[in-house]
Amino acid sequence: MRVVMVGTGYVGLVSGVCFADFGHDVICVDKDRKKIDTLNSGGIPIYEPGLEALVAKNVKAARLSFTTDLKAAMAGADAVFIAVGTPSRRGDGYADLSYVYAATEEIAEYMDGFTVVVTKSTVPIGTGDEVEKILSKHHEAGSFAVVSNPEFLREGAAISDFKRPDRVVVGTENKQAKKVMRALYRPLYINETPILFTSRRTSELIKYAANSFLATKITFINEIADLCEAVGANVQEVAKGIGLDKRIGSKFLHAGPGYGGSCFPKDTLALTRTAEEANVALSIVSSVVDANEARKRRMANKVIDALGGDLTGKTIAVLGLAFKPNTDDMRDAPSLTIIPRLQDKGAAIRAYDPEAMKEAKGLLNDVTYTDGPYPCIQGAEALVIITEWDEFRALDMKRVKDALASPNVIDLRNIYQPETMRAAGFNYTSVGRS
Numbered sequence: 001m002r003v004v005m006v007g008t009g010y011v012g013l014v015s016g017v018c019f020a021d022f023g024h025d026v027i028c029v030d031k032d033r034k035k036i037d038t039l040n041s042g043g044i045p046i047y048e049p050g051l052e053a054l055v056a057k058n059v060k061a062a063r064l065s066f067t068t069d070l071k072a073a074m075a076g077a078d079a080v081f082i083a084v085g086t087p088s089r090r091g092d093g094y095a096d097l098s099y100v101y102a103a104t105e106e107i108a109e110y111m112d113g114f115t116v117v118v119t120k121s122t123v124p125i126g127t128g129d130e131v132e133k134i135l136s137k138h139h140e141a142g143s144f145a146v147v148s149n150p151e152f153l154r155e156g157a158a159i160s161d162f163k164r165p166d167r168v169v170v171g172t173e174n175k176q177a178k179k180v181m182r183a184l185y186r187p188l189y190i191n192e193t194p195i196l197f198t199s200r201r202t203s204e205l206i207k208y209a210a211n212s213f214l215a216t217k218i219t220f221i222n223e224i225a226d227l228c229e230a231v232g233a234n235v236q237e238v239a240k241g242i243g244l245d246k247r248i249g250s251k252f253l254h255a256g257p258g259y260g261g262s263c264f265p266k267d268t269l270a271l272t273r274t275a276e277e278a279n280v281a282l283s284i285v286s287s288v289v290d291a292n293e294a295r296k297r298r299m300a301n302k303v304i305d306a307l308g309g310d311l312t313g314k315t316i317a318v319l320g321l322a323f324k325p326n327t328d329d330m331r332d333a334p335s336l337t338i339i340p341r342l343q344d345k346g347a348a349i350r351a352y353d354p355e356a357m358k359e360a361k362g363l364l365n366d367v368t369y370t371d372g373p374y375p376c377i378q379g380a381e382a383l384v385i386i387t388e389w390d391e392f393r394a395l396d397m398k399r400v401k402d403a404l405a406s407p408n409v410i411d412l413r414n415i416y417q418p419e420t421m422r423a424a425g426f427n428y429t430s431v432g433r434s
């Protein structure tokens, strides 16, 4: 199959490389010349484990290339994927579809012969219909099909998520398009990955429903964590106790500082807007959005309370800035809410993150960055763990205690054990473990 991937952001790049690794011929297109130059010279614009090697392998095998020239890329394409950004429209939470529609206009210009146009970006319900309308202005019905094929990959595990997904969702009722999509995902048949064919609108909704459900699960356990703190229970044991019930499942029940990232915050908000427009009450998802925002602020208060309220002149060491480990992505990271609140209370912030410091520099003011966890902790009044990178899971606690000016540890990811930490002489605060 000949595949064109429009947009070399997270989803586009990972999907493009993985389709190439499946054996298809893939051309990734982006308007950003700098990005394309970087990719053509073997560089990767994002941090994702395994991506660089997989790109190199497929470029070498001549199955993968990068260009800014959509016209040339489109020649003879069986499928064109739209994987451009759909950020929240400033201020109102609706998804901004201008990039999707601009890409569609261009695709319409160069489409030639039966082409399957696939929306891979997360797009509001009904976007496929709009894409179809745009294409219909230039092409006859029957000469193309518009398909929804949402991506469920997680940052940090994107390649294995793409290659070994729980399911593939394909929204189309067009027979020819189904054939093309089946051929594209054929390598997954060996793993017996379920491929679910639905209508296009259903497929678009599945993506939002999946992310909103997961965000709800996290928010639920976060609220239960608050209750655990108030009544003297342990949230990790509660999560285990409920997670063993197969109807509930144990995943996404880790209490923490609130979810962040490029998907959950944006998609939950966009779904509530869609529901408002459709006059449907989606009160659970709305509450999740509010509860998660409030949570990030409350996590700053947790630190402030642990340090007695006044942070004037105190240095706080923050380990972990990215919204989760194994990524340099800072989008909607809890650190972006927590750190400024600590600074407002007078704290000086020193921070270390294995990958996200470059990104963080443009988003946080007056933070001193260090080149490792121990220089970050040295002389600080408190250590706050915001992201659970593996390298923070086994810190030498004797060294940490000696380095800290006061033995305060606030662990917002529950990566240490309260008993052990208290026995080691720390004033240890965590989440939902009283």
Ligand code: UDX
Pocket (backbone or CB within 6 Å): 151, 152, 153, 154, 155, 156, 211, 214, 218, 251, 252, 253, 254, 255, 256, 257, 258, 259, 260, 261, 262, 263, 264, 323, 324
């Ligand atoms: C998510 C979805 O998992 C993925 O299917 C979708 O395609 C895109 O959005 P991602 O944003 O990469 O992927 O991150 P994910 O691993 O799902 O974590 C999202 C946020 O939830 C992170 O901030 C993480 O720290 C938080 N989280 C996750 C918790 O606080 N507790 C958990 O138990 C799980």
